[in-house]
Amino acid sequence: MLAPKQRRLLMALGCVLTSGVVAGCDRSTPSALDPSGPKSDLVATSWWILFSVAAAVCILVTVLAVVPMLLRRRRRQVKGGDGKRFVMICGIILPGLVLMATFALSVTDIATDASPPRPSRMTIDVIGHRWWWEVRYQGSAAVTANEIHVPVGTPVQLRLQTADVIHSFWVPEVMPKMDLLPKRVNETWLSVSRPGTYRGQCAEYCGLQHAHMAFLVVAQPRADFDTWLGRQAQDAPQPTTAEAQRGLSVLTQSSCATCHTVRGTSANGDVGPDLTHVGGRQRLAAGAIPNDFGHMSGWVANSQTVKPGNIMPPQHLSPEDLRAVVTYLQGLE
């Protein structure tokens, strides 16, 4: 494979070509050509090889198709012959060679992708719902939603399932997609080579709010990850202010508790995402809105304005109760 310096150069060139002067290679673009993991790396390299061949073929055919039009007044006489040899060579033999090379590339890539470079020692269960992602860390009590943390440079095993319809797990910068199927577990692996936050989105049409089913993959240095996971495994932190205390009682006594779980409280619903550490997430509503007081209030009061058709009904809380609940939830870091 290419040396890092060459690869970066190629990537920069690719950025310029594909993103254009206007868009620029924005760090928040989930670009498959800006890979941050071995799987996406492999695909990006294969892409550039394929692109070069494809561009050459397109240019060749365009020239061959257009030049006779331009030169048409020069030819007075039709040339006869049945052209079998020409078609045989250009239409069968040469393309045949290109296609065989492509097949070799395909088979090699399939084999490389099949298993991680080192055995993974962590397994994460990802369960797709309409329209959010449930995330469970095996061997830990940690349960979260829409945000997957992984240690940098470590292969992680993923077990993908769905609770309802088919979804597809796609983080372009990290790995090609894999579907989440009913009554089946799809096993795959990923590895992220650079720390950072990478955007993923559901890539199999799953109904009304398919467009708002994103998630984040956050790659952290090992120590930071261990800290994070440890905290995620704990029960919800106790409320520290009166307002937050009030929020907790509103939550456990209202309809929130029928759908959501906050470990360490009596809220034990399993319809919606686990909220035990919701305060620490970067975004809410499967990536639709930022996680801050204002947005969370709007979401809790009437999530239908953000994601019309989603399963969470508007919550009829008094302004004080609403403020209390959101204060409580924001404190669940």
Added chain:
Amino acid sequence: MTTVTTPAGRESQREPAGLPEAPVGHTTGWWAMVLFICTESATFAAALASYFYLRFIGSGPWPPVADSRPSLLVPSVGTAVLVLGCVPMGVAVRAARRPGRLLAWVSLVVTMLTGVAFVVLQIVDYRGEWPDSTLSKDAYGSLFYSITGLHGLHVAVGVLMVAVLVASTSLRRIGGGEAGPVRIVAMYWYFLAVLALAVYGTVYISPYL
């Protein structure tokens, strides 16, 4: 047929003007039935493939625990009767080519009766299976009833076709040399028999294997 050499040196055959004395070759109707059989075969192939796919994709027993293996007596008799019905059908085709209509008429009626018997026996079989196995209990039941039902529907249509042939023969519109429509319906009838064997093998026998 005269052979002519063109100025370019190629031989070509000049078709004689005029027409053959008697029509030869397969008719358009014959080809239409062949193609119809092709498309229906593909339909049953898809249905039977789905049967085996659903059987082997799951890990449980087949039939599933809630169902029992299908009973074999009634469907075996029914399938045998339908397959044997190809014999009078073949007789009818030959008879229709010859002068006289009685043999053709009788053979067609016998054929029709084998078809009716098959459909009746299928209904008897269903009554035996229900309600242990139903259309909506599980995929096994859905497959059982829809595959056999689809075939039964095809047989019913076949019976109607033969009934029309019987009426046609009575009215002297076919038979006595005019055998085209009988040949075409016969092809469909043989197809139904082959299908019956395939359905029988898949739905009734394979759960025992």
Added chain:
Amino acid sequence: MPPTTQPTQPTTADARPRTSSLRGVLAERASAEAAVGEKLDELWEEEPGLIGFITTVNHKRIGRRYLVTASFFFVLAGVNALIMRTQLGSPDNKLVDPELYNQLFSLHGTAMIFFFATPMNSGFGNFVVPLMIGTRDMAFPRLNALSYWIFLFSGLFMFSSLPLGLAPDGGWFAYVPLTGDKYLPGLNLDFYTLGLLFLAVSSTVGAINLIVTIIKMRAPGMSLNRVPLFVWAILVQSFMLVFALPPLDTANAMLFMDRRFGTRFFVPSDGGDAILWQHLFWLFGHPDVYIIVLPAMGMISSVIPTFSGRPILAYPFVVLATIATGIISFGVWVHHMFAVGLSDVSLSFFAAATLTISLPAGIQMFAWLGTLWRGRIVLSTAMLYAVGFLVAFTLGGVTGVMFAVVPFDQQVTDSYFVVAHFHYVLFGGAVLPILAGLFYWWPKITGRMTNARAGLWSFGLVFGGFNLTFFPMHIAGLLGMPRRIYTYQPGLGWTVWNVLSTVGAFVLAAGLLLTLGLFVHSLVRGERAPDDPWGANTLEWATGSPPKDYNFPVIPTVHSGNPLWDGRTLPSMVEHRHDPGRTLTEEHKTLRTSELDSRVEAVMTMPEETALPLLVAVLLTSMFVALLVSAYVAAGIIAGFMAVAVTWWLWHRPEVEPG
């Protein structure tokens, strides 16, 4: 008696004879018409007015109707797309709500594929094939009328869902479990399953009709090695339909039963499987794209030789390529499922098969390119569109090859990259050739010429707009934009590419509107067309523009694969103009010939016009409506009436030949 024009060159079919007439009526045809035209007019003429409209069984009228109706559905589906593109023109746009958007994109795909592309090809097939093979109608004229009426009613059935707010909203390939009654209750998906089952009747009988026509009704002497490539394409496509529709029908029937009768075919908890749907669907779905593209390629194989003045290069290879494409297309369907999680062995096998299928396409591509290089080019609007196709289809084809590299496929499938790919091969590979075919056969179908300068604008706007719309989608997909989303957030780097696509869509729409206007103008004020304005080489150009109801006064005897250039086929019409075995002036008749060598076997009487096809179509429509509203008993009763009507139909067949 007017003298027959003899070409002054040797009788070879290597090139268009210099003296072929491009003006007025072909001398041979004039001579033949003079002998028997009047008698045949009487026999073949149909009733005028509304009665004729309802009862026609004439393949040309039916073909024209297919073209008009399919174009109408194209416009409807295109408007859907324009709304979608407007919605996506800016991030977080609120122009349409997600429910409407999901209906729009589902109906757009379903309608374009099922109610535009294939029927448009049927329209050309219907109109052109009997003319190209030198016969007087399709094998089953009443069945032909039936297949049109069913197409019309099934299209109306499907589209009626949109104003009712009940259009299918599961995507054009309707994956379960989403499309089961648990997650998408309501009539939307019942419109989908029933609408497609309904249409399938039309497509199946239409395909059977075309196959039998092509096998049994070619003019004497048109052996298989002399059959025009467009006819080969239609033949292969029709066989594909016969074998590909059944898995789709099975799947749709199963889904309908799951939704209505509680069967469990696709319910995993009760022994069913969601992936079964995908297998059945794509077993149809992949051949379907070649069903769409092969006739389009056949049209290109008609246009390019005509405007290059020489026969196509390597004809036998092109025929084999067409057949090979048809067969191999049944073996690649899993490449639509590479992200499902199948075994590596499966992935490798289907990657190999997918690569193999691009070989026949390459053969055809170089046959066309080689023909251009060895020919003497005449530039016409049809030729412009043909060249546009060569470029666009290549681009779509090479991205298709990329998908055979499975991990790459897994990155870009279900993203805008694949949307770009399939629009390049479907718009570039079917719509551009359809436009080429329209410009090419327009004089034959309507008797009018189109304006060349307007044609240039048409091509420029359409080709430019098409590229501007779909090329940026490759980039959006690589930058992570999934498909089938009704909106997207700003700041992801997707906005600029979406804006470009939206602008392109409007340019494209303008181009198509201009094209429509151009055709309307031609109908009203266009120059009258001669028999053979292009100096083409196939038999349809030896008839009037538009052809008489009986097509050929004298059934020609074909001597080569380029019948109008070989100097022997046309004169055969004059030679046999008094031969009753070729003029067939007794009753409504045409010839039946042998499958391989096209030797005369018999004379067939063709049916006269009748309202039965319309009646059966109306009954079938009522049956499907009854099923839609769960009136199952009523549906059964209507089926009974249909059985009676069909029996009546087959009972009153024209004089049957003994056999």
